[in-house]
Amino acid sequence: MSEAQGPLTGLRVLELADEKGQFCGKLLGDLGADVVKIEPPGGEPCRHVGPFLDDIPHPERSLSFWYYNTSKRGITLCLETADGRALFRRLAAGADVILETFRPGFLASLGLDYESLHEQNPGLILCALTPFGQTGPWRDFLSSDLLHMAAGGEMASCGYDEADVPNAPPIAPGGGNAWHMGCHFAYISIMAALVYRTVSGQGQYIDASIHEACALTTESAVANYIYRGEVPRRQTGRHHAVGVTNRTQFRAKDGTYVTALISGGLNPRNVRNLADLMDSYGLAGDLKEPRYQDPAVIAANTSHIIDGLLAGFIASLPAEEVYHAAQERGFTWGAVRAPEALLDDAHLQDRGFWKQVEHPELGRSFVYPGEAAIYNGSPWRISRRAPLIGEHNTEIYRDELGLSLGELSVLAESRVI
């Protein structure tokens, strides 16, 4: 029996995507799809986003590009030439999915509208992932990650208590998560279309909006407004809320923080468990006293328990120690880690989370983050590092489409590929 294959093995995806859609292509590729990334000659502009290998800027050294383009093959193609469009049509004829992030109407303006591509390939699924969708008054607006986090509602929920940072602005969490939100929904829509195709044989067109994806990713904020007319306020390191809630983020001895929620609130049972946890370090203060089994006494001493005893307990220990000790006693707490701390996480090592990815042209391999979920029957796998610019031009144009090397040379000279 051959080596187990990813669940999307056999699927051919054409990706014409920048920062908005490249993560969706990675999600498909790491699960086994043959994702062919089509870049403009000279390479996709995302190759110029840092950080760079050894901080030397170069389109083949962008770590951001590396991360978001694993498990893809790469070719170059200028769609704004007649030859480029003809080649694209041939590629589209053999594709299962096209993922594109061009401005609305761009492909159609080149004569590459979905209808004509679908006519030559009835099973073709085309997902257009754009900032605002193909219709509506904002359709042609420009965007960025920060802009989406503003309009989508993320920023309105994130920020600081007045006591921590007076007059703080709403804060947009980092990491490019607007693109992630759009890509998650795009992936869902593509997979739904693929499942439907297994039954019907029919492809379809998908108009996906990043703005809508972001607007959907604020938990109960919309329901709070619709059912209660409430607009919550921002608080440091915890849920937005209409009224002020207890702190849940505390500074540990090592200067980092711990997220310590008391699930169910401060009731006698939770206070007893909390006292036992703190007492195992001799730091329970007066919390072991029987009077704290009276809800009225607890209520009258909330600040003493939370801001005094709990904060003092966490301030006495390293964050990682608090995290594990609390979890072992059933508290849903966590250390607020910087990403690099995850490399030392034994649980992730047990799960084989970190992957070595070869960069043969550099003669080196690097550690990459692994899978969001373990597919026990069809493994997730980074099949290759991100493609170099035009790395698979010969493989795809000559070996698959049957162009001669002479034709390839001509196309390269005229900047078609």
Added chain:
Amino acid sequence: MPHPRALENIRVVDFSWVRAGPWATRWLGALGAEIIKIEWPESERGRLPSSTTPRHLEVNLNTSGNFNDTNVNKKSLSLNVRSRKGLEIVKRLIAISDIVIENFSSRVLRNWGLGYEQLCEIKPDIVYVSMSGYGHTGRNHHYTTFGPVAQSVAGLTYLSGLPDKPPAGWGWSYMDDTGGMYGAMCALTGLYHRNMTGRGQHIDQAQMVSSIPLNGPALLDFTVNGRGSRRAGFPPGNRAHWPGTPLVNNYRGPTVAPHNAYRTHPGGYNDWCVIVCHSDEEWQRLAQVMGAPPWAGSEKFATLTGRLEHQEELDAHIEAWSMTLGKYELTERCQAAGIRALPVQSAEDRVEHDPQLRDRGMYLPMEHPALGTHKVQNAPFKMSATPAVNHLPAPLIGQHTREIVEDLLGYSHEELRAGFDDGTFWPTRRVRFPYMEEMLQ
């Protein structure tokens, strides 16, 4: 003619509760799968406690607004799975289903006798998606999460905030939303794989673990360059770079200025706008929109490096101008001139004032038997052949028990009544809702 549904004839046994799991199955339901939510009022988490019950209604198992929005497109079977009889019934249901999905701690389903091996005995090609905190393997599999804890442990919280301040984090359970996304993604991917190969599988999704791939560039900066995120000027708030600190990419996109949030007229809590200029040209256009004030013509703002170096001054000037305009007017003026600007929007703004979301039909009214008619959030994608639509309000608890037990599983009406009498379908000492009395007639 109504459109076909992408997941027509797919049945999902949904044990999930609280938020992440139900958010996953909500979308499978919108895509046309039949979602059967298994619930038990004594151990229910998601309907109660409710802080989103309309003020004029009593808080009970059927009046949470947030539950409604999170559980549209589903049916509810109230069933005591911890009883022998309840377990037998759920096994009969699994035998005619395609997907089992749950978001319990790592050992719960196995302890019920419904681990993957047992599920396979009942339905050999079942797609089983477990959505736990830390996964079913690894030494910390028994740890538990809420969204904020997964976000903290996995590094997401740390990436949000101002330098030299505590982390601002995420003001909601981002990883309940996104964990739900991964649950739905796993279910669909497993289903596609099953349709292509005939084989099911167990997919072990974990909220904490799913958070980590969202930090890719930051992690590679460490594993490749040895640079951690605990450093001066990080995280840089809404800026691409914090002035006066080393110039290093912050993993959001290009390092440019201006790139910030600015107060707008009339200065209320959510009167803010963000403006970003990706190039000198965009900056020059912004200067024009601001009326070409003399300060904007200064040499120190003419170059990207100058704008990054003098960001404090630049931002103060921009804010003096932005304060004179409402956030929607500022947005329109900037975007008309080809400048990246959008308003900070609260939920109220999105539902009431966002012209794009209105035009796209993002919030459409739907009637719920206990809550009345309210707007519900729709899919952010439009599929030409199989649109994702909300077609059922969230179920009342146990609303579909008779339909599922009698029509789908073939039990007799007498068996249904017996199951209510012996506590299989509803706790014997708990008052039944009127619709339960009706289904027993």
